[in-house]
Amino acid sequence: MWEKIGIRYLVQFLVICIIRLFLTEGYASTIDIKIAGMIFLYAFLFTLILECFDELILDFVEYYKVIIAFLSIIFIGIMVGGCSLYIKLMIGYLLVVMLKDVWKISSIQLSLMHFQKEYKEKNTI
């Protein structure tokens, strides 16, 4: 579990670094201690949000379409509302990862539940 969280944290950290580099057009000297600290914090928050979100999806897997629609509306709403390009890119990235997770988890979980139901029905006399 910790291995997975560690890798996830590293991925978030790298993505945020790349977004920052992209915004500063590769001007790496803008990364000072304060900014590095912020990136660490953002990566930590992203990891936390995504881990909790995965647990949550498992409980509401049957409503995955509603979750996708709800997330899209909320996140696109935030992006359209006035905020900096940095935040927009971060929110956009978070949305894509969350939608991917919803799809991945719910599709396999629903297949599993469907198999179990079908097998039970077939084997009940």
Added chain:
Amino acid sequence: MKLICRDEHRLFLEERLKAYEEMDIVLVENGEYYEGLSYNFDMNHLDSLLKYLENKKKHKTIVGYIDERMYPVMIDDIVYIEGYSKDCYFYTMDQEYLSDYKLYEIEEMLQGTSFIRISKSMLVNICFIQYMKAEVNMKYGLYMKSNVKLTLSRKYVNDFKKKIGKR
């Protein structure tokens, strides 16, 4: 399946019981003699024999040992089966049994059931999986209803997905 019956009934019974010929059972017609464990039937009540065989086919059992005592265990009650170099154990919700068979033999026996191989040394009953989560290195964690966590190896992921019919 071994059938002990009168010669005049044999052809008819063999045809009628063709679907069950793979089963490990001895059927003895009333009036015939067999020494050993068998199921006796009457030609006038074939429907009850068919019902019994159908039931047995759907709810197979396997013999397990706890402290050298023998127990018949319903296959549908087994959560997962683990094979070691010499021994093979199977686990129900609350018990652990030693088996006579090797893992590959059990795997062959359980073809067409809800069991599937998830690693080199393990078979799992899909019906007991509560949920599954992706892990690193393309593996999946299988969280069982018996509060055990198993790991689906990368090598067996495709077969697993095919079995549960994931698109």
